[in-house]
Amino acid sequence: MLNLLGDFIGELRAAGIPVSMSEHVDSARAMEAIDLSDRSLVKNSLAATLVKDGDHMPVFNTAFEVFFANRSLASVEEMLNAEDEDSDEMTREGAAGASGPGQSRGEGGGASSSMSAQELADLLFRALRDGNREALRQAANEAVTRYAGMEPGRPVGGTYYLYRTLRNLELDKLEERLSQVSLAPGESEDVLVQRLARDEARARVEMLKAEIEREIRERLVDDRGAQALAKSVRKPLPEDLDVMHANRDEMAQLERALRPLSRKLAVRLARRRRRRHRGPIDLRHTVRRSLSTGGVPIDLRFKPPRPAKPEIIVIADISGSVASFARFTLHLVHAISSQFSKVRSFVFVDGLDEVSRLFEGVDDPSEAVARINAEADVIAFDGHSDYGRAFLTFHERFADQITKRSTILILGDARNNYHQAHAEVIADLKYRARAVYWLNPEPTSYWDSGDSIVSQYAPYCDKVIECRTLRQLEAFVGELA
């Protein structure tokens, strides 16, 4: 157990969850105090001692499923098989294809199945309709055997298998059928009832998905061992995801992570500002006070603090490749706009438009950010980023409004599609502004490759920063205020 625990914690650390030595000790003590045959108790105890952040739970869950997959389940499955002897033909077939600790389960699709596609669909449907977990497990098992087409020894994480299985099951149809069933004939015109039925159906299909995912994972663990698999299914924490290359699921995760992140940042900055409650010595007041002590300045008086609130000007490239990065940054900057005297936002592709108005009077920056794409007028010619032209436009129209109190943030990968750089514009902006920062969502090693011209602008920026994850972004914006 201790070795297993050590490996497991190693995996958590590798995935980015900070586990301290004392937490390791706590988890070991917890394992001594509880009944190890109760899998959910083991899981909850490990979670309570090792994971101290709700956002880290999904990563913990994945790792747990991999490391503690069949070890404790083996005995449970044997029991199930025994029971299956007297149940009907179909379910036994399904269970036999999947179990037996020594047997390799990764055979090709459909070999051991006698069920037709229609039968399987019906089995699934019935299991979902009745909410019968046992039947669902059998059906998931069967579906994976039939459709996933798993090949032993391949170093994959199973997403492909999952995709293949789900595609063949036609979940949309299943969901539709489920939501129809639960509706009594007379009620179906009531919108609320329909909606509830649909949501219920969706929740059940999600259950099936989870079940199939678990099934595939267990087979993979059998095939390749926990540690190898853990490596291929390891997912970074939301704040460490590479914004540029996030897929749709990860994007949704990022969106979810962003709101609490910006709220926390705002709270932290506001508190920091409030605590700095002393300004420089107020000489006049101090001398006046000193009269009561015979001219000795015992009681020092301070001027109220005048926090320098910078004015922020964001100029963001919102062309396809870096759009999401720009969205996150705009969201974050506006979420803490109370920390700045003013925030103005400009977006560009090959034309440039001011979007500050979209953020005015909106409580939730994400609404405004969502409107940018539809409402900003940013395409002047062919819709390919042209940094040079955008900077020229900006300079022409707004340069006289840049003062020594303005901090300019430029967001983009500086991939200019071989247009002219017009770096002299940035040079002039730097001369006018307090500081010019360039945030680049690409890794440093890609800079200046292909049509990227970061180094032409870099000499005129106070700093060019690689900013690929929410964590980096948060750190930078926090420094700014």
Add this chain to the structure above:
Amino acid sequence: MSALDPREELAQRLGLLHLPPLRFDSPRDVRERLAQHDYLSDDSIASVTFLADRLAKPILVEGPAGTGKTALAKAVADSIGARLIRLQCYEGLDESKALYEWNYRKQLLRIQAGRPEGSAEEWSHLEEDIFAEEFLLTRPLLEAITATDPVVLLIDEVDRVELETEALLLEILSEYQVSIPELGTVKAQQIPMVFLTSNNTRELSEALKRRCLYLYVGYPDVERERDIILSRVPGISTALAEQIAQVVRSLRMLDLKKAPSVSETLDWARTLVVLGREEIGEADATATLHILLKYQSDIERATKELLGRSKPVA
């Protein structure tokens, strides 16, 4: 290998004569006893509460507002027959409000009362006297430590205090003791159960998290929410409770500013019972949605999504 049981180890350090009895036999026991006090837990709540008792560690409960974090501490206190001592945190909380304070006026009185007997009284004697426990005002944390009857300590909304103030809690959380410079160290008379709650408005310090077991309490699933409604709202039918739970789940899936909490769900259920409804029609839903949702934009969105109407009927 006989590593010392964490409770024994702590009891030795505190110098307790008897090892305090275990409060719960198993996670199932936790569940059943909490249920008797109308708190429906789930697997993770029961497991972590059980574990906290076994390891003698505080629990940090985190999750959205209104999911029963504070209620958990109350229910645990009720189920083990202990007194609940509550420290409500807020910005600007300091040790004189959380730990202890010297009763300055009483000390002053003592000094004045001592005077007429002549200046013969020795300063050192007086000093010893006025910094005695008699002149100490105990605040919740010290009270929980010095109590001899069974207590449950609840430190509510710990995310509201400043990062620096968190440090006040560290000694009590890991050692179950409080150091008072003039008096020395006050050790706990027992091992109290400690709950900390947080709404996650800011990151808590690593030091604090490390000392606690972590429990995330999210929104309950449909079945559990239905059971909660059934146990907390008298006179409600199972069908209605089920339907309420389903509507609330659908609402939580929408992208709202503030998702309905469990306590708001209960308010809604009570309202429907008072109105004498057996099932939720569209009209009732529209008319009472403001009990669940507190932002106008949320109400509009929910009306549109769930009821297929563009405008709420005012």
